Amino acid sequence: MTPTESAEGVAAAERPAGAVEAAPLLRLGVADYLTLGNALCGFLAVWALVVAQTAHAAAGAAGPLPRTAMATVVGLMMVAAALDVLDGRVARKLGGSGMGAELDNLADVISFGFAPAFFFVVWAMQAGDAGLLPVAAGGAVLLAVIVRLARFSCQAPGADYFTGLPCPFGAMAVVTVVLLDPPLLAGVAAVLLISWLMVSRMEYPKPRGRKAYAVLGVLGFGVALMAAWGMGLPAGQSLIYLMSALVLGFIVTIPFYVLATRRSASARG
Template identity: 45%
Template sequence: MTVTDPETLVGLGDEEETDLRRRRWARDRELRAPRSPQHLSTADFLTLGNAVCGFLAIYSITTGILMPHLTGESAAPVKHSAATAVTLLLIGAMCDLFDGLVARKLRSSALGAELDNLADLISFGIAPAYFVAVWGIVSPGSDQRLSALIALTVLLAVVLRLARFSAVKMRPGIFQGMPCPMGAMTVIAIVLLDPPFVPGLLMIFGVAYLMVSRIEYPKPQGLLATATLAWIVVSIGCLASWAAGLPGGDTLMHIGAVAQITLAAMAPLLVIRRKVGQKVGDVRAKRAASK
């Protein structure tokens, strides 16, 4: 019998080749099929890492900022705790970026989508809302009730955003409403800049509105995913410099926060501009066709 190469199918007859291809396809389907809910995939561990980062960020803010403020202790660890919390959320955003990529490359699990929503709720819903609430408590001249109300608005916006993501089917490569990680990072950037209280709350409310809006955002894939990862790494570096008190650390933190807010403000404008351009192009094409 002729020796065959199972990968190239060299030396096989038609029937043998067909049978081997069928078995290979069955094996590939088995490898790519979602695992049972009793088994976690590699992507699930990344998703759980996102949830852990969200919890640790809340813990860092509580022990490093809120408790010292309530007990009247020294405010020395405030900068370090804030930088640690934001860095944890950036790492959580990296986990959220990669878990989908890993799930598409490797076998996913039946729990994947549910775990992802729950982890996102912790890291990009509860954590930024908690940031806003604590900011309202520790910031001089603030209104705790008003900050709690805006914090609740952020949380509800993320809940609605995640529920709609699960229920509404969009075109491939498109998000409806500002993605939760981007919204969370923008809310935290506003808090880090510590603007006047009422204008800051209005900006945060605007971010919450963008998350539940129907504006279409592109998913971070390919070059956009690489740019997003690079942005996260640079942001972590800026926060580390700021927390360590290095020369220019405060400037780097402010530049990064302003850039994040600008990006969040420009994204819907660019999307709207593109849609208007498409509509104008369609109208011109119809006029030209009618002539």
């Protein structure tokens, strides 16, 4: 996940002390193009949101944005998350450039920091609250992503767990809060909790091997679900509620599962 764990980064960690370091490869690799696609999806999500909000205001409509616009924005953020999973796998198989980790961090700030924060603020505005409280909650999301990425960059590679909720999952959690459309104060509290989880010491397993393919499958299903919901197909709203509840439940319960598993292993040892 973030940042891209390239083959060069692994080789650098295993290089004997005193060995001469080769100059980093500064040309874009295949994995870097996937990372740039991640950033582009985040930008397009913000652009689609601004266009939908402008059209909504020009038409004099009240209430939430149209489903098609919401589905487009969320779908783009899910594609960004899928590309974020893929770029790490491609970098490990084909090798990455010396810019890979830096590009990954910058892309993640756009797609999983600014885009979901802006999405939440726009939702609050459409709900009739243009005060500072939703802006503060959105700002907390953005700052949590920046701090988490900076902290992750300083950690040694190769660990089996993320410290703190990974940014893509944090972004998806903020999205689910918006889709559930709770009362404003409940939504702000949920987003602040998500922001805290991203910078907390809670541990989340890294999606490697089959887990990575499972995450990609869930994201693909999410994109299809958003398309069905946006087109107003039957049971779409019920599926959105179910999916949102599962995402939030996963985010909250997984750290406790990891902790219980470690304690069980220690007791057996």
